[in-house]
Amino acid sequence: MGMGIEKAIVVGGGIAGLVCARALALRGMKTTLLERKTVMTDEGGIGIGLRSNAMNALAELGLAEQCVSQGVAVEEIRISQFDGTTTASYPPRRYMDTRWPGFTGIGRAALHAILVQGANDAGVIVESGAEVKAVEQGDASVGVIDTRGRRWDSDILIIADGIHSKLRAQIFPNDAVAKPTGEGVWRGLVKGISLKHIELIYGGSVGTVGFTPMRDDVYLYAVDRASNAPPTDVQDLTGRFIQLLAGYSGAVSDLLRHLSRNPRDVSYRRLESVSLTPPWHKGRVLFIGDAAHAGPPTLALGAALGIEDGVVLAQCTAQTGTVGECFALFMDRRYERVRTIVEASIMISSAQMTPGGREQMRLAEAAAEAQLSRSF
Numbered sequence: 001m002g003m004g005i006e007k008a009i010v011v012g013g014g015i016a017g018l019v020c021a022r023a024l025a026l027r028g029m030k031t032t033l034l035e036r037k038t039v040m041t042d043e044g045g046i047g048i049g050l051r052s053n054a055m056n057a058l059a060e061l062g063l064a065e066q067c068v069s070q071g072v073a074v075e076e077i078r079i080s081q082f083d084g085t086t087t088a089s090y091p092p093r094r095y096m097d098t099r100w101p102g103f104t105g106i107g108r109a110a111l112h113a114i115l116v117q118g119a120n121d122a123g124v125i126v127e128s129g130a131e132v133k134a135v136e137q138g139d140a141s142v143g144v145i146d147t148r149g150r151r152w153d154s155d156i157l158i159i160a161d162g163i164h165s166k167l168r169a170q171i172f173p174n175d176a177v178a179k180p181t182g183e184g185v186w187r188g189l190v191k192g193i194s195l196k197h198i199e200l201i202y203g204g205s206v207g208t209v210g211f212t213p214m215r216d217d218v219y220l221y222a223v224d225r226a227s228n229a230p231p232t233d234v235q236d237l238t239g240r241f242i243q244l245l246a247g248y249s250g251a252v253s254d255l256l257r258h259l260s261r262n263p264r265d266v267s268y269r270r271l272e273s274v275s276l277t278p279p280w281h282k283g284r285v286l287f288i289g290d291a292a293h294a295g296p297p298t299l300a301l302g303a304a305l306g307i308e309d310g311v312v313l314a315q316c317t318a319q320t321g322t323v324g325e326c327f328a329l330f331m332d333r334r335y336e337r338v339r340t341i342v343e344a345s346i347m348i349s350s351a352q353m354t355p356g357g358r359e360q361m362r363l364a365e366a367a368a369e370a371q372l373s374r375s376f
């Protein structure tokens with residue numbers, strides 16, 4: 001570990017914050033994680049896909065194995081039309097370390113539990129019910145104060161408080177508010193179905209429909225123009241979701257029959273993106289994860305980038321002597337890759353809403369692939 005960086009505070013117990021805290025603690029840093037929620041839980045959203053790069057990063061922290069056993073190693077990606085015909089099928093791509101599946105489907109709650117356990121096991125002090133409201137930077141240290149007036153001090157402060165980060169607005173007041181992409185996403189839990197493939201369905205009345213298997217359940221989603229959003233006071237979101245997908249045959253209609261009727265298991269959310277102007281640090285403070293960069297989920301790489309952030313930051317602390325050098329090296333290694341992937345995800349989102357957007361989509365996917373085939 002570099003001299004002068006011995007203690008870290010991480011704000012936010014989402015995927016990015018938890019991974020970063022474990023990565024720092026494994027390198028011997030005294031690490032405290034502060035999470036505003038009183039119970040350590042995930043942000044909802046049912047399921048998530050961990051692509052090859054996310055698994056490689058998790059493997060560096062010894063967590064990949066558990067993700068595979070709690071999730072599903074996806075064997076096939078299918079592209080279909082809304083009438084149920086399959087137009088393409090290929091295995092998910094693996095980058096670099098080929099021991100891990102190219103795509104792992106996992107429940108968000110299961111992933112979160114693995115990451116909380118991972119932080120605890122590495123010796124991270126996890127404080128729930130600690131909502132940070134102020135940051136005080138000094139020459140030799142940085143302090144945070146929570147809404148109950150408690151204070152913590154450390155050498156570096158890593159902020160991973162998500163896409164709607166309030167601390168970002170405090171530290172960079174003129175920068176980066178989350179912008180709507182013009183799309184929204186429906187998500188629903190399909191119970192008791194075990195699959196080994198993911199599917200993306202184009203060409204129907206809804207922008208993109210898809211599903212991802214988790215271990216014993218499936219997560220079904222539909223990305224559509226925000227102008228087709230349900231009214232905010234809608235009573236029966238589940239019924240609306242079923243109606244929206246009524247014209248689809250094939251796998252979607254089969255899955256809909258097993259859609260959970262628990263109102264909590266269907267949700268709708270407008271999609272947003274944010275790109276903090278570099279550098280993402282000021283003094284002893286660095287932003288990572290969605291707080292620094294978030295695109296629409298068209299490439300299924302948002303969490304993956306946050307996971308990479310934490311692993312790379314921990315490597316940088318070991319390779320440098322001062323906070324300034326460490327954060328500069330971090331930006332060198334992260335900025336271009338993250339920018340390319342976030343821009344590609346935004347481009348794909350807009351191409352999905354544009355007739356004849358296929359070529360734009362292909363270009364964006366190629367740009368992201370070029371980044372992914374390199375090591376993070």
Ligand SMILES: Cc1cc2nc3c(=O)[nH]c(=O)nc-3n(C[C@H](O)[C@H](O)[C@H](O)COP(=O)(O)OP(=O)(O)OC[C@H]3O[C@@H](n4cnc5c(N)ncnc54)[C@H](O)[C@@H]3O)c2cc1C
Nearest residue numbers: 012014015016036049132161162289290297300302303304
């Ligand atoms: C529909 C959808 C599908 C997606 N699918 C995928 C996918 O398949 N694969 C993928 O890799 N990514 C996917 N993503 C992206 C992924 O969900 C996000 O990138 C990731 O969850 C962001 O994690 P985070 O830790 O940066 O932020 P968050 O998960 O938002 O965590 C922030 C945490 O900080 C806490 N917090 C906030 N303010 C404070 C404060 N002041 N003090 C203390 N704590 C605070 C919050 O309570 C929260 O726990 C998807 C996103 C969406 C919307």
